[in-house]
Amino acid sequence: MLMKLKTALCTILFTGLILNGYSQTTKAETVKAKIKIEGLQNSEAMPMLSELSDVYGQRLTGSREYLAAANWIGEKMKAVGLDDVHFENYCKDCRGWGIKSFNVEMIAPNYMHISAYPLAMSKSTKGIVDGEVIHISRIRDLEHLKSQFKGKLKGKIILLGRDPKPKALTGDISKTYSDADLETMEKQLVSKNKQTPLPKLLKSWETSDVSDKEFLQFVEKEGALAVLKTRSMLLGTLHPDGTYYYKNNDYKPLPYFTIMPEHFGRMLRMLKQGVSPRVRLNLDTEFYKEPQNNVNIIGEITGSDPKLKSESILIGAHFDSWHSGTGATDNGANAIVLVEALRILKQIGYSPKRTIRMGLWGGEEQAFIGSVSYAKKHFGDLGKTPNKASTKVSAYLNLDNGAGAIRGLYLQQNELARPVFKQIFNPIANLSNGALTIENTLSTDHETFDHYNIPSFQFIQDQLSYHNVTHHTQLDVLEYVPENDIMKNAVILAWTLYALSEMEESVPRKK
Ligand SMILES: [Zn+2]
Numbered sequence: 001m002l003m004k005l006k007t008a009l010c011t012i013l014f015t016g017l018i019l020n021g022y023s024q025t026t027k028a029e030t031v032k033a034k035i036k037i038e039g040l041q042n043s044e045a046m047p048m049l050s051e052l053s054d055v056y057g058q059r060l061t062g063s064r065e066y067l068a069a070a071n072w073i074g075e076k077m078k079a080v081g082l083d084d085v086h087f088e089n090y091c092k093d094c095r096g097w098g099i100k101s102f103n104v105e106m107i108a109p110n111y112m113h114i115s116a117y118p119l120a121m122s123k124s125t126k127g128i129v130d131g132e133v134i135h136i137s138r139i140r141d142l143e144h145l146k147s148q149f150k151g152k153l154k155g156k157i158i159l160l161g162r163d164p165k166p167k168a169l170t171g172d173i174s175k176t177y178s179d180a181d182l183e184t185m186e187k188q189l190v191s192k193n194k195q196t197p198l199p200k201l202l203k204s205w206e207t208s209d210v211s212d213k214e215f216l217q218f219v220e221k222e223g224a225l226a227v228l229k230t231r232s233m234l235l236g237t238l239h240p241d242g243t244y245y246y247k248n249n250d251y252k253p254l255p256y257f258t259i260m261p262e263h264f265g266r267m268l269r270m271l272k273q274g275v276s277p278r279v280r281l282n283l284d285t286e287f288y289k290e291p292q293n294n295v296n297i298i299g300e301i302t303g304s305d306p307k308l309k310s311e312s313i314l315i316g317a318h319f320d321s322w323h324s325g326t327g328a329t330d331n332g333a334n335a336i337v338l339v340e341a342l343r344i345l346k347q348i349g350y351s352p353k354r355t356i357r358m359g360l361w362g363g364e365e366q367a368f369i370g371s372v373s374y375a376k377k378h379f380g381d382l383g384k385t386p387n388k389a390s391t392k393v394s395a396y397l398n399l400d401n402g403a404g405a406i407r408g409l410y411l412q413q414n415e416l417a418r419p420v421f422k423q424i425f426n427p428i429a430n431l432s433n434g435a436l437t438i439e440n441t442l443s444t445d446h447e448t449f450d451h452y453n454i455p456s457f458q459f460i461q462d463q464l465s466y467h468n469v470t471h472h473t474q475l476d477v478l479e480y481v482p483e484n485d486i487m488k489n490a491v492i493l494a495w496t497l498y499a500l501s502e503m504e505e506s507v508p509r510k511k
Helices: 001-042 045-056 065-077 142-149 179-187 198-208 213-223 261-272 328-347 369-379 414-430 445-450 466-468 484-501
Strands: 082-089 097-110 116-117 129-138 157-159 226-229 256-259 278-288 295-302 313-316 355-361 393-398 407-410 435-437 455-460
Touching: 001 328, 001 484, 045 065, 045 393, 065 082, 065 097, 065 116, 065 295, 065 328, 065 355, 082 213, 082 369, 082 407, 097 116, 097 179, 097 256, 097 435, 116 278, 129 226, 129 261, 129 445, 179 407, 213 295, 278 466, 295 369, 295 407, 313 328, 313 369, 313 445, 328 355, 328 466, 355 369, 369 445, 393 414, 393 445, 393 484, 407 414, 407 484, 414 435, 414 455, 414 466, 445 455
Parallel strands: 129 157, 157 226, 226 256, 313 355, 313 393, 393 455, 407 435
Antiparallel strands: 082 295, 097 278, 116 256, 129 278, 295 355, 407 455
């Protein structure tokens, strides 16, 4: 009798478990199928990204173009049905800057139009000016340099830097991870990248980012007309990132350009042959104080579970860009993937247990100023113990590695999170390898949230031509965004958000 009762109980319990397990699986499978249908058959990712990058264009921190694009994407977020869409100001004294017109050309010993772009925050020239080119190879040892060039720079145009090494013109311009690459990353035992504590990192940038200031002040005082520098990039790319003088009272550099490595190389070789090229240029820029341009863009799908809705999953991507391209790969594509993932979840009628909140950050290129401001406001000062609200964020996910396909996740040394993401990626093995590496990837906004002990991650994405062609260059444009990749990324992200929102427990923390 006792035996029989036990057997009967076991049978009921077992059947219940199976049924429960079965219905769970069915629900997840159905949601997954719906996400795929909406994201792969009705995708709005590419039309949105084309409008953002082609129509609105560059989104330099502090600029009017940034705000125009922010207004546009805020309306999109409302249109897809997000809750509580709003702006949060991240900087009261970050200034705006824009280019009205410029031109750079060599006029002697013969004519060459110079492919150039002004560095942000450069002052205007006084109309059209021209001068002889003089070479300064490096700005280290400023005292020596001052004694060497004092009295010799009046009316000159400075070619600054050493001969750019052309990158290999053979081999693949575009790189995707092979299965073997991903396997190596997964097998990595410890992280190679060492993370600098956030306050220390931000402090170090305050000085390193403005290390050319004294040099620029010296040459300007000596009467130089402009500075032309370059970067070793592939095939005629311009790389005008920097400068970092973005606060209202910061220094305003003299006309300061980056030029194509090949044009730099030619003029440098002429100088070595004793021929001084003459360059004519003009630059018309404007500065303005419009703190209203400095906004993070926030929106959410509010959680619905009585117990879990006080918790959230936070996702972020920076919305600002450098100014010579249209910021399509850095980081327009990923900003759009966030909106598209939430559009998919709204469209399939999913009501998350935990709140899914997104943040599009400004000022990432200037030192994470947008995300740091958000984190300080919501989770407490950098130097203090993170507040209670930070403990309610189950995880922060960041996207900022170009426009390539998501191939997995950097665990940021959070080994405890590996089983969680393994479970998330396993059911979507046909969409992503789901490689999980212990590695710390650095230099973007997840570092901000990691500082607050929020489990923070950045996705592994195929590099494509990000590192040698598009990153911060004039070729950061829509042509380098594969439509299939961003469609797939939005599906992967929507699925990941669904899974994280449904979990019983929150994602394990490092400390
Ligand atoms: Zn970026």
